[in-house]
Amino acid sequence: MKIEKVAVLGAGAVGSYVIWGLSQKKEIRLGVIAEGERAERLKKGCRINGVTYNPEVWTPQEAQGVDLLVVCLKYGALPEAMGSIRTAVGENTTVMSLMNGVDSEELIAAEIGAAPVLPSLIKVASHQEEDGYHFDPETTIGIIFGEGEAPYQSERVQAIEELLKDTGIHYRSTEQIQAEIWSKFRLNVCNNLPQAILGAGVGCYRDSIHMKEISNGLRRELEAVAKAKGIDLKAADDSSSRGSEVPPTARYSTLQDLDAGRHTEIDMFSGALMRMGKELGIAVPYNEYTYHMIKALEEKNDGKFDYGGKNEKATCSK
Structure with missing residues (x-):
């Protein structure tokens, strides 16, 4: 051949x-x-x-x-x-x-x-x-x-x-190609998505314990789904954990899409995990929240809503 x-x-x-x-x-x-x-x-x-x-x-x-x-x-x-x-x-x-x-x-x-x-x-x-x-x-x-x-x-x-x-x-x-594919999937879900919601470079995971906890929550859910599907992520850990060195200002693809006003690949990430979690009976609340937040940011980019209030008289009730 x-x-x-x-x-x-x-x-x-x-x-x-x-x-x-x-x-x-x-x-x-x-x-x-x-x-x-x-x-x-x-x-x-x-x-x-x-x-x-x-x-x-x-x-x-x-x-x-x-x-x-x-x-x-x-x-x-x-x-x-x-x-x-x-x-x-x-x-x-x-x-x-x-x-x-x-x-x-x-x-x-x-x-x-x-x-x-x-x-x-x-x-x-x-x-x-x-x-x-x-x-x-x-x-x-x-x-x-x-x-x-x-x-x-x-x-x-x-x-x-x-x-x-x-x-x-x-x-x-x-x-170990399936384990390798899922290992990359884990990187995307845990590192790509939270920074897209925050709108900050990847240095946020180093500097914020709260961002790190969100990333860890997404990771736990993904690994539970992978285990239920028979994917041995440990088989790829040695080779797949090494990635290209990136500066703390780096903005991964989901944030790049939002920056440019494009729709993201969230259906491929948290959307897929929500579907698989439902099929397997595994709760994925971190991914559900992330999915809906990024969908809302897409809607905001689309002009579906804009309630900045710059030209409106602010009111409040007690």
Whole structure:
């Protein structure tokens, strides 16, 4: 098995890391899947770390039968993209989902079958600036992938290792891929969400015992759900606990979305834990509160309410 044609679906913060690395691989065809106005914009190139990269731009039909499809979408964009995924996937296509959360592979498998899907995750601190996307290649942990069961060094795992070699992309395969995916999920739920409500950099967990307690509460609930589902998080602790060093001012993706007035991926995080908790009979009050708070912040950004009172006469009753 040799990977010669790769399609990326989603050219944002995560997709930029894949495009940056695979653009070094001159012996493959690399393209992004897009249509309409988005396709026209991408044909002008992708600005990544101050450099313009020019992958091909394909419709789903032009991408049909690619050797590897890398899905890098935001959670809310996945349902609408299912038609593109179905069209692009051929008999010998491998699909890697680098989306956040723990259920994107399950959702994709429900559309195309489980066989093409290779469980995967990515750890990259990428952010958007006026001149495109930026990340530090040296401190980026990169892509982690693996089969859910033996044989772990399958033909497609070896083919992807060969593809990523000498690209600058950091990567490794693992025999504990589900534990690794849930370990990243834990980082997102416990570190990403509380700071989004507070509106402060990650240094808040170091400086505030109250923020730390909220983070710990979310962690306890997640670990209880994982245990009930048979996920051994300890199997990934040694490798997954090491992350890219970030400054105390760092603002993770949920807060970045709120800062920009976008909707977040809270349905993928606390929303998923609420659903799983209900199915398993496990109470998740910290996640319920967090879910509704971030949904309310989205509504505020949408202009659904604004009761700042700047132009209203304040009244009170005793």
